[in-house]
Amino acid sequence: MKHNGRIAYQTIVEAKHGDPDAIQEILRHYERYILHYCRRTVYDENNIPHTVIDEEYRKQIESAYLEAVLLHYDIHRLPPGEVLELD
Numbered sequence: 410m411k412h413n414g415r416i417a418y419q420t421i422v423e424a425k426h427g428d429p430d431a432i433q434e435i436l437r438h439y440e441r442y443i444l445h446y447c448r449r450t451v452y453d454e455n456n457i458p459h460t461v462i463d464e465e466y467r468k469q470i471e472s473a474y475l476e477a478v479l480l481h482y483d484i485h486r487l488p489p490g491e492v493l494e495l496d
Contacts, residue, residue: 422484435478436471443470 423431447467450458
């Protein structure tokens with residue numbers, strides 16, 4: 410359902426109506442970005458650095474994205490240049 414590198418309008422509408430597949434698609438769309446900002450460097454007992462994902466921080470960022478989409482996105486205002494795809 411992606412359109413020009415963006416999340417399709419219909420996917421956002423479905424997510425706002427509680428469709429779990431649409432919500433997962435939104436999270437997958439932003440996954441690389443989220444993982445980039447959740448990386449942490451930890452050091453083992455030999456002082457060797459390892460990169461790990463901070464899962465708590467990841468959940469916080471995912472929650473912020475979902476809050477923005479589900480609570481703040483106005484589905485009655487179609488983005489410029491976007492056309493509604495009707496099945």
